[in-house]
Amino acid sequence: MSSLYPHAVPGVYARWQALRILLRERFLLEALRPLREDAGDVFFLPLPGMQVAVVAGAEAARMALVTLRPLLSSRLQSDPVVQLLRSGMLVIDGEAHDRMRRIAEPFFRPEYLEAHAGRMLQQIDRRIDAWPDGGVVEMDVEMRRLALEILLDVLFKLPEEAAEELWEPLQAARAYIAPGAWLLCPRIPRPSYRKPLQRLDTLIREFIRQRRSEPDQGDLFSAWVQRTDMNDEEIRDQMTTMLIAGHDTVATWLAWTIALLAWHPEIQTRVREEIREQxxxxxxxxRFIHRLPLLRAVGMESLRLFPPIPVLNRRALVPLRMCGVSIPSGTRLLISIYTIHRHPKLWKAPESFQPERFLNPEGEGMGFRYLPFGGGPRFCIGAPLARLEGFLALARMLQRVIFTPLASPPRPHLRATLDPWPGVWVRVQRIAVRGSTA
Ligand code: HEM
Incomplete structure (x- = not known):
């Protein structure tokens, strides 16, 4: 491709097609498809006054996430994610990043996480108990509340009331970092966010003050507070990062999985039978999760079709070469996980929901064509927690309720995560099982 298009700039016809898709579907990532087909797996977006390259293939993604990592920075300073998370692990580089990661890692090991499984199941059951039998439930909101409660309990030993207090400010923070006009005009004033973001800060500082007066709780929060080399400012940044990165992503994954199961009732029935058998x-x-291969495959296929973080951001610190394409210093790189997950050379029938492809790992191996949790040294630290709570929640929900769809299936909408729009509205019908209130 690079010999046809040495500068990796899509041709006029491809741009026209991309524009038509954009106007029809109002979803930027889908519009990248004709551009990639025309210009290859690394190409420049034809944007005036901005140097933006898209990474849309597995080998190019491996280079960006592993080989060339020291030559890339994670984000631009003007990015609202950086404004919000400041020195949070997600947006810093080098030794400062590695240090924060080392401190947090013990709290994402199986032995720590699995000790919380019983409490997670109580939280999951409480939420299911509140759904009216035969009633309609907005699952994306339910899953966001559930994921927030679990996160606060596992990492910060904070009660449900904290989730209630944080809810509104966190919704504002989600909206603040979602793609918008700021992408083209980074200095655009956004005064409506000042108050809710201040409220988020105040709450987090109050939690820190409170924790400083308490004994060690054995969680990540206490580990930060007890360190003499971390001040309140740093703790605030790491905590905000975990709150933002750790609840919305899981919630979006679960909401899409419920939607896929509701709109594919035959697969929902098969997964429920697998759960009943096991x-x-x-x-x-x-310990039982590995005995539910179809459930796991459904979860993985959902992450392939609708990766909650569909694009990773990087910036070239020096001139680079990637898959034959020259990338000038300062170029903004968008690693499009969404496009890679639907690349026809990497996946059979990439647009269809076929969980079976993940039943046989040899059939469709992974590597850098499957990146729901990123890759390389910045691989999502929270993946083990996400998988544990996600599969427990899915198994328990499918044991206790049947999901039936309303209206038409949701469409992907690029916000802070790849949200299902206009939400996942489903009818829930209870199944009587032991230990439930049905
Ligand atoms: C299904 C759920 C999740 C998905 C799809 C997901 C996805 C990702 C991705 C793609 C990255 C890489 C970002 C990059 O390279 O720029 C990442 C990083 C990260 N994730 Fe997750 N995540 C999930 C759940 C979680 C949870 C539960 C937590 C914490 C409790 C978490 C915390 C983080 C953090 C702190 C980073 C930054 C890691 C680093 O830079 O070293 N994530 N996540």
Whole structure:
């Protein structure tokens, strides 16, 4: 491709097609398809006054995430994610990043996480108990509340009331970092966010003050507070990062998975049968998850079709060469996980929901064509927590309720995560199982 288009700039016809898709579907990532087909796996977006390159292939993604990592910075200073997270692990580089990662890592190990499985299941059951039998529930909102409660309990030993207090400010923070006009005009004033973001800060500082007066709780929060080399400012940044990165992503994944199951009732029935065969009416348990291959495959296929973080941001610190394409210093790189996950040379029938492809790992191996949690040294630190709570929640929900769809299926909408729009509205019908209130 690079010999046809040495500068990796898509041709006029491809741009025209991209524009038509953009106007029809109002979804930028889908519009990248004709551009990639025309200009190859690394190409420049034809934007006036901006140097933006898209990474849309597995080998190019491997280079960006591993080989060339020291030559890339994570984000631009003007990016609202950086404004919000400041020195949070997600947006810093080098030794400062590695240090924060080392401190947090023990709290994402299986032995730590699995000790919380019982409490997670209580939280999951409480939420299911509140759904009216035969009623309509907005699952994306339910899953966001559930993921927030679990996150606060596992990493910060904070009660449900904290989730309630944080809810509104966190919704404002989600909206603040979602793609918008600021991408083209970074200095555009956004006064409506000042108050809710201040409220988020105040709450987090109050939690820190409170924790400083308490004994060690054995969680990540206490680990930060007890360190003499971390001040309140740093703790605020790491905590905001975990709150933002750790609840919305899981919630979006679960909401899309419920939508896929609701709109594919035959697969929903097969997964429920698998759960019944393996668990009967017993509570799901971390040890049983590997005995639910179809459930796992459904979760993985959902992450392939609708990766909650569909694009990763990087910036070239020096001139680079990537898959034959020259990238000038300062270029903004968008690693489009969404496009890679639907690349026809990497996946059979990439647009269809086929969980079976993940039942046979040899059939469709992984590598850098499957990147829901990123890759390389910045691989999502929270992936083990996400998988544990996600599969426990899915197994328990499918044990206890049947999801039936309303209206038409949701469409992907690029916000802070790849949201299902206009939401996942489903009818829930209870199944009587032991230990439930049905
Ligand atoms: C399904 C759920 C999740 C998905 C799809 C997801 C996705 C990702 C991706 C793609 C990255 C790489 C970002 C990059 O390279 O720029 C990442 C990083 C990160 N994630 Fe997750 N994530 C999930 C859940 C979580 C959870 C539960 C937590 C924390 C409790 C978390 C915390 C983080 C943090 C702190 C980073 C930055 C890691 C680093 O830079 O070293 N994530 N996540």
């Amino acid at each position: 668990l009967g009416e017993n509570m799901p348990d971390p």
